[in-house]
Amino acid sequence: MIKTSEIVKRILQHNEGKINSVYFVAAGGSLVDMYVSYYFLQAESTTLTTGWYTSNEFVHVQPKRLGANSIVFVCSHSGSTPESVEAAHVAQQAGAVTVGLTFNAKAELLKYSDEKIVYEWGNEREVVNNPMAIMLDMSAQILAGLEGYDQLPAFRDAFAKIDTIVDNAIDQVQPRTKAFADKYAHEKMFYILGSGPSFGHAYGFAICSLMEMQWLDAAPIHSGEYFHGPFEVTDKNKPYIVLESVGRTRPLDERALKFLHKYAEKVEVVDAKELGLDMIDSKVAEFFNPILFYTILSEYRAKLADKRDHSLDVRRYMGKVPY
Amino acid sequence: MIKTSEIVKRILQHNEGKINSVYFVAAGGSLVDMYVSYYFLQAESTTLTTGWYTSNEFVHVQPKRLGANSIVFVCSHSGSTPESVEAAHVAQQAGAVTVGLTFNAKAELLKYSDEKIVYEWGNEREVVNNPMAIMLDMSAQILAGLEGYDQLPAFRDAFAKIDTIVDNAIDQVQPRTKAFADKYAHEKMFYILGSGPSFGHAYGFAICSLMEMQWLDAAPIHSGEYFHGPFEVTDKNKPYIVLESVGRTRPLDERALKFLHKYAEKVEVVDAKELGLDMIDSKVAEFFNPILFYTILSEYRAKLADKRDHSLDVRRYMGKVPY
Numbered sequence: 001m002i003k004t005s006e007i008v009k010r011i012l013q014h015n016e017g018k019i020n021s022v023y024f025v026a027a028g029g030s031l032v033d034m035y036v037s038y039y040f041l042q043a044e045s046t047t048l049t050t051g052w053y054t055s056n057e058f059v060h061v062q063p064k065r066l067g068a069n070s071i072v073f074v075c076s077h078s079g080s081t082p083e084s085v086e087a088a089h090v091a092q093q094a095g096a097v098t099v100g101l102t103f104n105a106k107a108e109l110l111k112y113s114d115e116k117i118v119y120e121w122g123n124e125r126e127v128v129n130n131p132m133a134i135m136l137d138m139s140a141q142i143l144a145g146l147e148g149y150d151q152l153p154a155f156r157d158a159f160a161k162i163d164t165i166v167d168n169a170i171d172q173v174q175p176r177t178k179a180f181a182d183k184y185a186h187e188k189m190f191y192i193l194g195s196g197p198s199f200g201h202a203y204g205f206a207i208c209s210l211m212e213m214q215w216l217d218a219a220p221i222h223s224g225e226y227f228h229g230p231f232e233v234t235d236k237n238k239p240y241i242v243l244e245s246v247g248r249t250r251p252l253d254e255r256a257l258k259f260l261h262k263y264a265e266k267v268e269v270v271d272a273k274e275l276g277l278d279m280i281d282s283k284v285a286e287f288f289n290p291i292l293f294y295t296i297l298s299e300y301r302a303k304l305a306d307k308r309d310h311s312l313d314v315r316r317y318m319g320k321v322p323y
Numbered sequence: 324m325i326k327t328s329e330i331v332k333r334i335l336q337h338n339e340g341k342i343n344s345v346y347f348v349a350a351g352g353s354l355v356d357m358y359v360s361y362y363f364l365q366a367e368s369t370t371l372t373t374g375w376y377t378s379n380e381f382v383h384v385q386p387k388r389l390g391a392n393s394i395v396f397v398c399s400h401s402g403s404t405p406e407s408v409e410a411a412h413v414a415q416q417a418g419a420v421t422v423g424l425t426f427n428a429k430a431e432l433l434k435y436s437d438e439k440i441v442y443e444w445g446n447e448r449e450v451v452n453n454p455m456a457i458m459l460d461m462s463a464q465i466l467a468g469l470e471g472y473d474q475l476p477a478f479r480d481a482f483a484k485i486d487t488i489v490d491n492a493i494d495q496v497q498p499r500t501k502a503f504a505d506k507y508a509h510e511k512m513f514y515i516l517g518s519g520p521s522f523g524h525a526y527g528f529a530i531c532s533l534m535e536m537q538w539l540d541a542a543p544i545h546s547g548e549y550f551h552g553p554f555e556v557t558d559k560n561k562p563y564i565v566l567e568s569v570g571r572t573r574p575l576d577e578r579a580l581k582f583l584h585k586y587a588e589k590v591e592v593v594d595a596k597e598l599g600l601d602m603i604d605s606k607v608a609e610f611f612n613p614i615l616f617y618t619i620l621s622e623y624r625a626k627l628a629d630k631r632d633h634s635l636d637v638r639r640y641m642g643k644v645p646y
Contacts, residue, residue: 028551042374046388049372051365056547060571061519065369083547189512189540196384206542212552217512217561219529219542224379224406228351229535231640238540248383259646317554323582 001128001137001159007099007115008141014097014114015068019146021049022071022139023096025058025087029208030075030101033132035200036290037073037139045143055083059090068095071142075100075131077121079107088112099138101131124295125167128159133291154281158288161279166295169275173299180268181303184239187266189217191233193242193256195224196249198272198289201297205241209301213312223252231259239266241300243293246277247286270296324451324460324482330422330438331464337420337437338391342469344372345394345462346419348381348410352531353398353424356455358523359613360396360462368466378406382413391418394465398423398454400444402430411435422461424454447618448490451482456614463610477604481611484602489618492598500622503591504630507562510589512540514556516565516579518547519572521595521612524620528564532624536635546575554582562589564623566616569600570609593619 012019022041024034031054038052051063055074066072072091076084079102089112092098100113103121110116120129127133137159143149184190190210194202199222206218221230223242234240240260244253250273260267272289275296280288305312317323335342345364347357354377361375374386378397389395395414399407402425412435415421423436426444433439443452450456460482466472507513513533517525522545529541544553546565557563563583567576573596583590595612598619603611628635640646 028548031548031551042386043384044387054545054547054551056575057518057545057572060574061366063365064367081551195380207544207548207552212555215556217540217542217556219540221530222377222380224377225351225354225530227641227646228354228377228404229530231646232535232638233538233540234640249380251383252379255646259640263640315555317557317582317586318550323550323554323578 002117002119002134004117004134004138005141007117008138008145011071011097011099011115012142012145014071018069019071020047020069021065022073022142023051023053023058023063023066024073025053025055025091026075026084027055027081029204030077030084030131032200032204032208033130034073034075034135036132036197036287037135039197040136040139040287041143044149045147047147055081055087058087059083062090062094066091066094066096070094070096071099072096073099073101073135074109074113075102075135076107076109077103079104079109085109085112101134124298125170126163127166127291127295128163130291132294133159133162136287151284154284158280158284162288162291165276165279166292169292169296170299172275173296177299177303180300181307184266184304185307187239189239191238191240192218192220193223193226193240193253194220194245195222195252196245196247197286198243198245198293201290201293202243205297209297212318213301214305214308214310223249223256226256234260234263236265238264239268240264241268241270244269244271244273245286245289246272247289249286325440325442325457327440327457327461328464330440331461331468334394334420334422334438335465335468337394341392342394343370343392344388345396345465346374346376346381346386346389346414347396347458348376348378348414349398349407350378350404352527353400353407353454355523355527355531356453357396357398357458359455359520359610360458362520363459363462363610364466367472368470370470378404378410381410382406385413385417389414389417389419393417393419394422395419396422396424396458397432397436398425398458399430399432400426402427402432408432408435424457447621448493449486450489450614450618451486453614455617456482456485459610474607477607481603481607485611485614488599488602489615492615492619493622495598496619496622500626503623504626507589507627508630510562513562513564515541515543516546516549516563516576517543517568518545518575519568519570520609521566521568521616524613524616525566528620532620535641536624537628537631537633546572546579549579557583557586559588561587562591563587564591564593567592567594567596568609568612569595570612572609
């Protein structure tokens with residue numbers, strides 16, 4: 001795993017250590033990868049304010065608190081997403097310490113990054129080097145440094161285990177992802193349910209995996225919101241993918257599933273517990289749901305793409321027309 | 324407008340006035356109504372932490388900061404939404420001052436509300452008495468009381484004008500909402516775009532107006548996120564409703580619209596500026612977008628319901644089966 005303890009040490013010394021806010025800013029898939037870190041700080045911190053912003057909204061509406069007491073994470077896989085580069089720029093101008101994460105060592109983003117993290121990518125069985133894991137690890141260290149958050153040993157243990165869990169889970173889901181692709185190849189729209197730390201990936205699977213990479217209609221639904229409007233469209237013909245998390249919000253997912261199993265017939269469950277996430281200490285396990293879900297959902301989308309004969313890499317607008 | 328200054332005064336004296344957080348907790352449509360207050364405090368406050376939670380997630384994962392220094396708004400139209408009642412309960416037990424808003428003077432919610440607000444409902448031309456307006460007004464007063472936020476006169480002026488603006492806008496959109504219903508009566512799915520203070524209502528129109536009340540598929544998309552995945556599904560046959568806000572995030576909506584006008588053909592624009600919102604002082608106008616949009620979108624949904632012969636009041640699950 002990329003060693004970030006020196007970086008965190010420097011960040012926490014910024015402006016004499018008077019950090020009061022941590023913002024996560026990116027667009028699309030990179031924003032999705034930040035959700036769990038945002039969720040973690042929003043839930044666990046007693047002194048920090050946090051925020052989760054799509055880059056262009058952050059560029060146009062910076063929180064008034066943004067300044068020398070702020071840490072701003074900005075992530076862009078290519079490192080050249082204009083809105084994200086500009087977000088890092090405005091954050092730096094406001095006096096914040098900026099942490100840029102990218103796959104591209106020559107990224108424009110790094111010009112405006114006080115701390116530069118060039119991550120690895122492509123090996124789905126080594127998730128600890130993904131930006132999602134790196135930012136979560138740094139967020140836990142930041143909270144430990146500022147507030148004495150005492151679960152760092154559990155975090156370290158979890159990071160030591162997560163690659164093995166994911167690796168096993170990939171093998172475990174091979175038959176069911178193939179069956180999924182066979183069953184759902186001709187569907188036109190999917191609802192993706194999730195809660196707590198995993199809501200980011202419910203959103204991400206909808207907008208990146210299905211809309212962007214498969215040109216399929218999709219919508220995320222928070223499992224807790226499902227019963228307050230969205231469930232009225234439920235019927236036997238509508239496909240649902242449910243991310244069943246380990247952790248405090250699992251009862252929300254279970255409740256939605258109970259209903260879906262009664263009134264829907266096209267329900268695919270991705271259960272983090274069944275896939276081994278409960279091997280992690282329950283005090284921190286929930287923060288690792290999205291790391292597992294991302295890789296497992298990538299298996300689902302790969303099989304769907306194969307079956308539909310629609311490459312995950314083909315785009316009609318992105319990088320092809322001006323916008 | 325319901326006079327809340329005495330309530331705000333009491334709230335701000337809670338725990339010797341050491342308020343450090345304001346949380347907005349509700350489910351479905353009531354949660355939607357809170358988004359702008361959350362957005363306002365997230366953008367404008369330099370001392371407060373804020374959060375926007377679906378009730379059942381708040382019940383299962385309360386932020387560690389929740390306590391005697393917290394204000395928790397809980398809204399439930401019926402006042403009996405179990406998750407929202409429980410959210411007020413746990414917030415009160417944690418020592419927070421709870422503000423309950425409901426249409427029902429005998430609501431269970433009020434048992435756990437330190438401050439009780441029974442609002443009016445039903446007159447779409449008197450929006451200042453809607454919970455959305457009441458909470459926004461209180462949020463501005465809270466920020467003025469705690470940090471000296473200096474736009475209260477502009478807020479008061481805006482509240483004095485907003486009913487007239489909405490009233491005129493309702494008349495103005497009559498022909499176009501009828502045309503919308505004629506054109507889109509047979510569509511099966513809609514994307515709703517919005518940004519900044521209006522993203523809540525992009526979400527709300529999707530989950531409440533279309534999914535819940537019309538059993539139509541729908542998905543909200545943040546205008547800033549549109550170009551980072553979701554736009555790949557855009558084509559001539561897909562319907563988009565775009566909430567074009569007045570204020571700082573308007574360029575995000577304009578950019579999405581420019582693209583949609585080129586690559587889509589079914590695009591309905593609801594432009595707050597054209598509908599008169601720029602009559603409000605530009606320093607606060609953006610916070611009034613959702614108040615205008617809610618009522619105008621209600622006109623759209625009413626015409627669609629008429630044309631589709633699908634009453635807005637009919638449900639298949641809500642209140643009919645156990646869940």
